Amino acid sequence: MKKNFKVVNNLTPSVDGKGLMQGRGVYTDDLAPQGALIVKILRSPHAFARIKSIDVSEAEKYPGVACILTKDNVPHVSFTRAGQGYPEPSPYDKFILDEYVRYVGDEVAAVAAVDEETALAAMKLIKVDYEVLEPVLDFEKAFENKSVIHPEDGIHDMFPIGFEPKKNVAAAYEMEVGNVEEELKKSEVVVEDTFYSQAQAHAMIEPHTCNARLDEHNRLVVYSTTQTPYHMRRIICKTLGLPVDRVRVIKPRVGGGFGGKQAFHGEMFVSLVTLRTNRPAKCVYTREEVFGCSYTRHPMRISLRVGANKDGVINAIDCRTLSDTGAYGEHALTVFMIVGSKVLPLYNKVKAVKFGGKVVYTNHVSAGAYRGYGAIQGNYAVESIIDELAEALHMDPIKLREINSMKEQETSPIFKIMGEGTEGTEMIMESCKLPYCIKRGRELMDWDKKYPVKKVGDHKIRSVGCAIAMQGSGIPFLDMGSCTIKLNDGGSYMVTVGATDIGQGSDTVISQIVAEALQTTMDKVIIYSSDTDLTPYDCGAYASSTTYVSGNAAYNAACKMRERLIKEAAVELKAKPDDVEFDGKVFKAGDKEISLVDLSTGRLYNNDTHQIAVTESYHGHVSPPPFMAAFGEFEFDTETYEYKMIKYVTVTDCGTTINPALAKGQVEGGIIQGYGMASSEAVIYNEKGKLLSNTFDTYHIPTVKEVGELVTEFADSYEPTGPFGAKSVGEIGIDTPPAVLCNAVYNAFGVRIHHLPITPEKIFEAMKEKK
Amino acid sequence: MLVKFNLNGLDVEINVKPGEYLLDTLRNYGVKSVKKGCDGSSCGACTVLVDDKPVLSCSLLTAKVEGHKVMTVESIQDEAAALSECFSREGADQCGFCNAAFALMVHALKKENPHPTDEEIKDYMVGNLCRCTGYQSQQKAIKAFLGGKK
Numbered sequence: 001m002k003k004n005f006k007v008v009n010n011l012t013p014s015v016d017g018k019g020l021m022q023g024r025g026v027y028t029d030d031l032a033p034q035g036a037l038i039v040k041i042l043r044s045p046h047a048f049a050r051i052k053s054i055d056v057s058e059a060e061k062y063p064g065v066a067c068i069l070t071k072d073n074v075p076h077v078s079f080t081r082a083g084q085g086y087p088e089p090s091p092y093d094k095f096i097l098d099e100y101v102r103y104v105g106d107e108v109a110a111v112a113a114v115d116e117e118t119a120l121a122a123m124k125l126i127k128v129d130y131e132v133l134e135p136v137l138d139f140e141k142a143f144e145n146k147s148v149i150h151p152e153d154g155i156h157d158m159f160p161i162g163f164e165p166k167k168n169v170a171a172a173y174e175m176e177v178g179n180v181e182e183e184l185k186k187s188e189v190v191v192e193d194t195f196y197s198q199a200q201a202h203a204m205i206e207p208h209t210c211n212a213r214l215d216e217h218n219r220l221v222v223y224s225t226t227q228t229p230y231h232m233r234r235i236i237c238k239t240l241g242l243p244v245d246r247v248r249v250i251k252p253r254v255g256g257g258f259g260g261k262q263a264f265h266g267e268m269f270v271s272l273v274t275l276r277t278n279r280p281a282k283c284v285y286t287r288e289e290v291f292g293c294s295y296t297r298h299p300m301r302i303s304l305r306v307g308a309n310k311d312g313v314i315n316a317i318d319c320r321t322l323s324d325t326g327a328y329g330e331h332a333l334t335v336f337m338i339v340g341s342k343v344l345p346l347y348n349k350v351k352a353v354k355f356g357g358k359v360v361y362t363n364h365v366s367a368g369a370y371r372g373y374g375a376i377q378g379n380y381a382v383e384s385i386i387d388e389l390a391e392a393l394h395m396d397p398i399k400l401r402e403i404n405s406m407k408e409q410e411t412s413p414i415f416k417i418m419g420e421g422t423e424g425t426e427m428i429m430e431s432c433k434l435p436y437c438i439k440r441g442r443e444l445m446d447w448d449k450k451y452p453v454k455k456v457g458d459h460k461i462r463s464v465g466c467a468i469a470m471q472g473s474g475i476p477f478l479d480m481g482s483c484t485i486k487l488n489d490g491g492s493y494m495v496t497v498g499a500t501d502i503g504q505g506s507d508t509v510i511s512q513i514v515a516e517a518l519q520t521t522m523d524k525v526i527i528y529s530s531d532t533d534l535t536p537y538d539c540g541a542y543a544s545s546t547t548y549v550s551g552n553a554a555y556n557a558a559c560k561m562r563e564r565l566i567k568e569a570a571v572e573l574k575a576k577p578d579d580v581e582f583d584g585k586v587f588k589a590g591d592k593e594i595s596l597v598d599l600s601t602g603r604l605y606n607n608d609t610h611q612i613a614v615t616e617s618y619h620g621h622v623s624p625p626p627f628m629a630a631f632g633e634f635e636f637d638t639e640t641y642e643y644k645m646i647k648y649v650t651v652t653d654c655g656t657t658i659n660p661a662l663a664k665g666q667v668e669g670g671i672i673q674g675y676g677m678a679s680s681e682a683v684i685y686n687e688k689g690k691l692l693s694n695t696f697d698t699y700h701i702p703t704v705k706e707v708g709e710l711v712t713e714f715a716d717s718y719e720p721t722g723p724f725g726a727k728s729v730g731e732i733g734i735d736t737p738p739a740v741l742c743n744a745v746y747n748a749f750g751v752r753i754h755h756l757p758i759t760p761e762k763i764f765e766a767m768k769e770k771k
Numbered sequence: 772m773l774v775k776f777n778l779n780g781l782d783v784e785i786n787v788k789p790g791e792y793l794l795d796t797l798r799n800y801g802v803k804s805v806k807k808g809c810d811g812s813s814c815g816a817c818t819v820l821v822d823d824k825p826v827l828s829c830s831l832l833t834a835k836v837e838g839h840k841v842m843t844v845e846s847i848q849d850e851a852a853a854l855s856e857c858f859s860r861e862g863a864d865q866c867g868f869c870n871a872a873f874a875l876m877v878h879a880l881k882k883e884n885p886h887p888t889d890e891e892i893k894d895y896m897v898g899n900l901c902r903c904t905g906y907q908s909q910q911k912a913i914k915a916f917l918g919g920k921k
Binding site for chain 1: 801807810813843845851852855856860870871873894899900905907
């Protein structure tokens, strides 16, 4: 275990922090071509309808309109917008434009015009004759409903995922280890409860944006706010019938993704418009479209039964889940499985565990990938019921977790059974400092003095709640990242990676890994990422994979470069490579030496000239989970039930923090996003299925005023399979706030809130019921 | 219509449509540091300074800045660079989409209230949404910046 790091695990400014603060125009819409056609999308006013006919004749005649796309003139090829690897674990249930519209806001037509005003005016002239159908707006009534949301032909799954569209089922899954019913029967204490989570919005500040142009080779060049440029290229080509060599996808700087930019939002339209008109085209989602026409977190109902002995040993967990994927099945199965696979292994001492249920279609806005990806929903339910179990056992909730939770060198049978839509892979926890995280967090919160509740004023009380969490680090055997390093004259390195920086800082983290491995400084590393023409392949930014998977690729490439440099220097020094020492600046063999500056410059201009470059890849065989213990303190008004966060303590084991400041940013940003889901981000539909919470005024994400003191620490941990000991840290931060808040509310008032978000009104109603 | 104003220290004359908002005018003119986040005056990403006061450019008609002084982050480059060092140190660097607006807000805050309390910083910045950082790191960075710490 190497620990004397010079760059990694040191305070290192972000490579792009200064330029971004100074306002460089490097985001997707900043780079849209001058004079690009503006693409606006005509959207369905109905939650469910069949388009009998569309008449665009008048709209097409409107001066300034270049092109109108409808179901009648675009390829009729089913695909999934999910933005996953191939073959996708999501159903191919989407057409570019379709005969059916399945939620208020679904795409009916796309109008490309010289400016926005013209496009919007022309859109009004499109005549659509709808046959309005009965929508399914309650996900608990979707299964085998007489309204079938996907009655059309030509849709299919890529491998069995339980896809039964005629029953409104996008995916289904069942697993069992041991015999849960028997173990529950044998248990001395059994608790059961059901929890509902909402369709949280990603609400990244940069809207979904894309633009397309033809280059001088007449190749289609798409700029997109995407998390998955390579998947995007593959899906565009496959769906539009283009060879891969005719398309280039570029991801410029992205203003936040959180999973919301893993999929497609407008890229098919700008591509088609550009191919048909030979003009550049761009599409920028309005904020209402970002909320109501992209996709959300999967709302879920999670029912749990947990059985334990009086000594606190948990015997069995049964987890039944129903998930609402909305109109389309993006990530339907995989998000669903993560509810089990990234939560239940926390309690690995059980003799039996069961997980299963269905993912159903409804006429809601589609659901898709979102940071946490099922783990936050599962964590809310499981970490709430663990507190219920603690109460039933008259046991300290922290002690109950300490007895039953995962420890280093342990495993869970779930890892082998449940993977990413398929079977999983066995793994032993080589690094798991969860016991330390729990112990340290308890101290930092001063839990023993604060638990469960203290009166602090006339009608003010403060209570605390806790939860533990885990996530993964990439998808083993599927995710691949790669990295090319090219030596420049002057001894600097040009690093190109497919890894996708969406604001989480991967360009910085990868640069640090390269700098550390090559014993150089950050100013000698230049990074360029995510351009399908210029950078090597990477699956993209999802599944907490970048630091671990792409970081390992960068590490491999840097090690290869080092080896290569030593061989080159050995030739110059007329020595054996084994006798050459390299400190990052100078190569020495005996009394002879050559500097990297001289070697690199010589290789381009003088001696034995050739380009020194290496490419290496990485794909994992395990997905080492990061772990976290979280403790929240909240102040409640006993008259109004209004509350605020006082303090939120987390201690995280993510292995080595490659960039401690950025790691802290990931954890704290995750916590406050999770706290928004827990506390204020209510999702409201009207009775006709129109999303009403579709602006920052109607959908309340946390502001600076709602944030209490965040105490963020990391455990001293080293993951042997990670680059310089690192695991992931991008998602885990979001997982705990719903359960922590729910448990704190219980500790304050003795009521458990079963629906997110936890509002003062819900506490009030629960109090009424309690009395 | 032709609108004349001072943009980042230079007098400009820009042809705009009646009813055009300053955000669109600036972006069309090539000032890409000003961002559109919400089209509803509720995220703060389009903040510019008009006569040194923060204004949401998405909801200010360009015609209204006739004869006024408009500043974007391009006119406070050194200050933005110094603020970014504080952001980096505190872990407040993330997507950066809203950072130019933050820099302008901090510049204006410094002029109005050079020694704000924590609560005053929060009150001043409350209209600038951030979905990435969880805010605390930004608050610490702003405090360090205003405290003159490097």
